[in-house]
Amino acid sequence: MRLDKYLSYSLNITRKQAKNLIKDKQILINNQLVLDSNYHIDVDNDVVSCQGEVIEYEQFVYYMLNKPAGVISATIDNQYETVLDLIEPNDCKKGLFPVGRLDIDTEGLLILTNNGKLGHLLTNPKNHVEKKYYVEVQGELTNKDVEIFAKGMNLPDLKKGFIKTLPAELEILTTGDISTCYVTIFEGKYHQIKRMFEHVNKEVIYLKRIMIKGIYLDETLEPGEYRRLTAEELHRLKEGFNL
Ligand code: URA
Secondary structure, eight states: OBHHHHHHHHHTOOHHHHHHHHHTTOEEETTEEOOOTTOBOOTTTOOEEETTEEOOOOOOOEEEEEEOTTOBSSSOOSSSOBGGGGSOGGGOOTTOEESSOOOTTOEEEEEEESOHHHHHHHHOGGGOOOEEEEEEEESOOOHHHHHHHHHOOEEEETTTEEEEOOOOEEEEEEOSSEEEEEEEESSOOTTHHHHHHHHTTOEEEEEEEEEETTEEOOTTSOTTOEEEOOHHHHHHHHTTOOO
């Protein structure tokens, strides 16, 4: 990999800034001054340093964010705060994006990465990635609702008339005027959870995603906080995909 590209990725700076660092004699490779931006770095063996600090190469980053309500799952918006606004500038690597969407009022687990290939595999409907939500609804939940969710239901669709949902798991926690439950789905249609409850005449009043592909939201993260995925979580996220 070219030296300027290596620096740009690792330090989260532009190619021009990287070239300037090289020109200003700030960059050593294996303790030797290098002034050529085209220098080819052996990522596994060369040691690149700047003012005595080793610059580790990191192409991809993976974060779990506890998305708060009021923030949108986009990279840029001129009206609302976006999930990228919650990421520290140093962590905000080029190409970082939220994997899938949560509605503005939905909270909980959102994965962010700059690994486009993995992001697209996770959101491709053909891959049936498992997602679990904690839900509070207005109205009583019954075993009939559990059956309807398990069978799949027809939701209205502008283009096709209706679309059938895949079997989903509804686990009732409490039932009453306001009921609480977990719902697990294997797809991600537009406003899917809210529309599924609408189908059984219930209104979602609180929605929080707690799991994606076996990775649970770290409950020590306050809304708006994020952390890197652990090696084990990343392994799980990539499992079964041809990357
Ligand atoms: N289903 C919804 O209705 N909203 C979300 O944010 C996620 C799933």
